[in-house]
Amino acid sequence: MTRVHDMGGRFGDGAVVPETEDVIFHADWHPRALAITLACGSLGLWNIDVSRHARECLSPKDYTRFSYYEKWMAALADLLVDTGAVSREELAQGAARGTSNLADKRLAAAAVAGVLAKGGPATRPSNVAALFVAGDTVRIRSIPENMQVPGGHTRLPAYAAGAEGTIVRQHGTHVLPDSNAHRLGEAPEPLYAVALRAQDIWAHPEHPEDEVILDLWQSYLIAL
Amino acid sequence: MLRDGRYLCKFAKRGKCGFGLWTFVYVGFHDRVMPHDHSDHDHPHSLLPSDPALRVKALETILTQKGLIDPAALDEIIDTYENKIGPKNGAHVVARAWSDPEFKAALLEDADPVLAELGYYGRQGEHMVVVENTEAVHNMVVCTLCSCYPWPLLGIPPGWYKSDAYRSRAVREPRKVLADFGVTLPEEQAVRVWDSTAEVRYLVLPQRPEGTEGMDEAALMALVTRDSMIGCGVAVSP
Structure with missing residues (x-):
């Protein structure tokens, strides 16, 4: 079983509503929510996989009723408390009790451009040898779960589990989210783009030639 | 939870190899190893005001007072994604x-x-x-x-x-x-x-x-x- 965020292929959602390009945020507090989240990321208390997992760990009820940036704010509050950066009392009272000992890590306005431009690459050297090359046929693991941590983070969507696919591209060796989200190490391993035929994963594919391509780590794949 | 905000987590793995049953116990200090699923009102985020605009304001206030964020840096981030990129x-x-x-x-x-x-x-x-x-x-x-x-x-x-x-x-x-x-x-x-x-x-x-x-x-x-x-x-x- 996966969590509420894993919705690829789900039925029941309505129309997609296009927007013009001048709409960037939908409420005054949205840009603030984005900026607070990015600024807190610079404190170095978590990595991108930990923060994704925090959003996924919202209860299904909250995940569904919250708008996009509400999910971000809720996960941020949870992470700040989990890492000890902010206390439950401070959240409840809406005021700080003293200055944090992490204040020297605060992202300064002058550093913003540099931090955003620098990014955070996910490629790492790895001693896990690549087992596949483009053109190889593979089977995706049939259980879309974190194999190490019960209920843990994974980037294997349920709709792809158990399907047969073809390697179309090797992306090098990347940090494994299933490990990194739980602070168990970056465990880098080969990452591939894997093409699935729409007719192999959907009962009513729109077109016989359609494909879905996902980026999947080597440990998600089985040689055929 | 430890005083400094970290959790002490333990987990064990058990399995069989060619030589019989093996047990591997891992003990370590982590901020968060296992997901801690709560009912929705136990999450720390539920302590914040329910109105999203007030929730963001409260977080910004607390974090600014603690010295963890600089409002000028927030303005800079917003300007980047509204006007530059x-x-x-x-x-x-x-x-x-x-x-x-x-x-x-x-x-x-x-x-x-x-x-x-x-x-x-x-x-x-x-x-x-x-x-x-x-x-x-x-x-x-x-x-x-x-x-x-x-x-x-x-x-x-x-x-x-x-x-x-x-x-x-x-x-x-x-x-x-x-x-x-x-x-x-x-x-x-x-x-x-x-x-x-x-x-x-x-x-x-x-x-x-x-x-x-x-x-x-x-x-x-x-x-x-x-x-x-x-x-x-x-x-x-x-």
Whole structure:
């Protein structure tokens, strides 16, 4: 079983509503929510996989009723408390009790451009040898779960589990989210783009030639 | 929980190997090893005000008072994504690719060095792949698990890209989703939907519209829409 965020292929959602390009945020507090989240990321208390997992760990009820940036704010509050950066009392009272000992890590306005431009690459050297090359046929693991941590983070969507696919591209060796989200190490391993035929994963594919391509780590794949 | 805010976690693994039963016990200090699922009112976030605008305000106040964020830095981040980084960057890349076959070949082969040279590198665009639309294949990009998107080239994702409807439907019924954008593909064109499940970000190189021969890069840029670079639209015909 996966969590509420894993919705690829789900039925029941309505129309997609296009927007013009001048709409960037939908409420005054949205840009603030984005900026607070990015600024807190610079404190170095978590990595991108930990923060994704925090959003996924919202209860299904909250995940569904919250708008996009509400999910971000809720996960941020949870992470700040989990890492000890902010206390439950401070959240409840809406005021700080003293200055944090992490204040020297605060992202300064002058550093913003540099931090955003620098990014955070996910490629790492790895001693896990690549087992596949483009053109190889593979089977995706049939259980879309974190194999190490019960209920843990994974980037294997349920709709792809158990399907047969073809390697179309090797992306090098990347940090494994299933490990990194739980602070168990970056465990880098080969990452591939894997093409699935729409007719192999959907009962009513729109077109016989359609494909879905996902980026999947080597440990998600089985040689055929 | 420990006094410094970390959890002491233990877990054990057991299994069988050729020599009999083995047990491996791992003990370590981690901020969070195991997911701690709570009912929704036990999450710390439920302590904040229920109105989202007040919730954000409360967090900003607490974090500013604690010295963890600088409101001026927030302004700078917002200015970056409202005014400096947006779909114009991607349109520049597409127009250049339409105009310069060598640039296009290099871009499709290995986008990262090509984009870095144009200054389009940064957060959420560290590992780029550009996929080309042709008469045979139409590419579309989605992130079914969250909202992964090539920020340095397209800016902040539009609301629909982050919506449940797009995330759930794009992989299963891309043509019906395209219909929501008023786009109909020729019957012979296959759709390839790229689900951004890792830190690789995808940009669609739309087909160059007919009747654009002789147009320069700046004129071509104006034909490249954000949606065409996600694969939910096509470039504008002049």
